[in-house]
Amino acid sequence: MTRVLFVCLGNICRSPTAQGVFASQLQASALQHEISIDSAGTGGYHTGEPPDQRATAAALKRGYDLRMQRARAVADEDFEQFDLILAMDQSNLDNLLARAPANxxxxxxxxxxxxxxWPQEVPDPYFGGEAGFEQVLDMLEAASRGLLEDLARTSC
Known part of the structure; x- marks a missing residue:
């Protein structure tokens, strides 16, 4: 089982959306029983909260249901329990790299x-309008396809 963790700052917009988009693509693939996913934030500001209502609404319009997810912060054990930890932007990547144990x-x-x-950073739509959430979905759909293709190649 390959375990993948999607990470943004608060775990209420980008990373839960990435989890929802990837889960949908994964479910339609031959790898659905070989990959486990989750999401988290580098900051614990929203621990226990559901995803942002705007992110949830935009995702639902495209058939992705985020409503059962709850925000959590990255935990020390995530660096051992997951095979792949994927940040939404350079700031969160830097935070993860600084926090990761050497081993x-x-x-x-x-x-x-x-x-x-596509641009290499997923912009945070939290302070923007509806178009920002749509842009994030477009980016995450493309990245999820690429990730799934890569995982299919490496698991063969």
Whole structure:
């Protein structure tokens, strides 16, 4: 079982959306029983809260249901329990790399590395309007496809 963790700052917009988008693509793939996913935030500001209502509404319009997710902060054990930890932007990547133990099992990187034709950072839509949430969904759909293709290649 390959375990993947999606990470943003508060775990209420980008990373739960990434989890929802990837879960949908994963469910339609041959790898659905070989990959486990979760999301978290580098800050524990919203621990226990559901995803942002705007993120949830935008995701639902595209068929992704985020309503059962709850925010949590990245935990020390995540660096051992997950194989791949993917940040939404450079700031969160830097925080993860600084926090990771030297012998961490997880590979840590940017999610958008799996969508090289897109910007490498997923912008935080929290302080913007509806268009920001749509842009995030577009980016995460592309990155999820690339990630799934990469995982399919490496698990064969």
């Amino acid at each position: 961490a099992r997880a590979r840590i990187g940017l999610l958008m590395d799996y969508a090289p034709d």
